[in-house]
Amino acid sequence: MGIESRYRDVLEQVESCTRACGRDPHEVKLVAVSKTVGLEGVASALAGGAVDFGENRPDQILVKSKEYPQANWHFIGNIQSRRIPDIVASSSLIHSLYQLSHARKIDEEALSLGKVQDVLVEVNVSGEESKSGLAPQDVIPFVLECAELQNVRLRGLMTMAPQGDAQVAKACFDGLAQLACEVREALPAEKASVFSELSMGMSEDWNEAISSGATIVRIGRAIFSDNFEDADMVR
Ligand SMILES: *Cc1c(COP(=O)(O)O)cnc(C)c1O
Numbered sequence: 001m002g003i004e005s006r007y008r009d010v011l012e013q014v015e016s017c018t019r020a021c022g023r024d025p026h027e028v029k030l031v032a033v034s035k036t037v038g039l040e041g042v043a044s045a046l047a048g049g050a051v052d053f054g055e056n057r058p059d060q061i062l063v064k065s066k067e068y069p070q071a072n073w074h075f076i077g078n079i080q081s082r083r084i085p086d087i088v089a090s091s092s093l094i095h096s097l098y099q100l101s102h103a104r105k106i107d108e109e110a111l112s113l114g115k116v117q118d119v120l121v122e123v124n125v126s127g128e129e130s131k132s133g134l135a136p137q138d139v140i141p142f143v144l145e146c147a148e149l150q151n152v153r154l155r156g157l158m159t160m161a162p163q164g165d166a167q168v169a170k171a172c173f174d175g176l177a178q179l180a181c182e183v184r185e186a187l188p189a190e191k192a193s194v195f196s197e198l199s200m201g202m203s204e205d206w207n208e209a210i211s212s213g214a215t216i217v218r219i220g221r222a223i224f225s226d227n228f229e230d231a232d233m234v235r
Contacts, residue, residue, distance in 0.1 A: 110152065
């Protein structure tokens with residue numbers, strides 16, 4: 001099976017899982033994480049019907065979004081201050097914001113490009129040393145500071161779960177969903193109403209994420225790798 005048919009396959013699985021969770025399939029967006037492939041790989045996924053792509057490197061998102069401006073480009077990687085102009089120029093949604101200095105710079109860049117930049121706040125729910133993002137208790141103060149910025153629109157939260165154990169992943173996703181409810185309560189009504197996205201779930205754990213309320217799943221290997229199997233996951 002190639003990328004085109006794997007994309008269709010994954011989309012179908014995501015939709016049927018969403019239905020099985022009693023949710024409307026339109027509630028969950030599939031972001032195809034194309035960071036391991038070049039332009040041909042993106043073209044294959046587009047041919048399979050993909051409309052949303054995720055990239056973790058500014059140079060890659062810049063090149064690919066210029067080549068395929070018809071797609072929506074999601075920045076899911078580590079933000080470096082000096083690359084913010086490229087990231088803002090090419091991203092419809094930035095998933096990985098967790099520093100106030102970056103939020104301010106994104107705001108400035110967005111203003112100069114005449115756009116309002118949609119962002120998600122990355123949270124380290126599990127507390128793993130290797131993961132980036134804010135500690136859960138720091139999220140509400142951070143969001144309230146960012147809410148002052150005119151050209152940044154806070155759309156929700158993002159996390160990555162620990163690998164290897166479905167129950168641990170599920171607890172992490174439930175934690176993010178709960179935190180998003182608390183954030184909405186802390187925000188003024190008009191900002192709370194657009195703070196609706198939960199970006200969580202990757203190739204091995206998107207089922208758990210959807211059952212916890214994910215609105216965006218970020219799937220790379222299951223679409224773009226020839227030999228992906230989620231056999232490492234304990235269920
Ligand atoms: C690479 C990556 C993904 C996709 O991971 P897969 O396991 O390949 O599905 C999702 N989110 C982030 C932040 C990533 O860096």
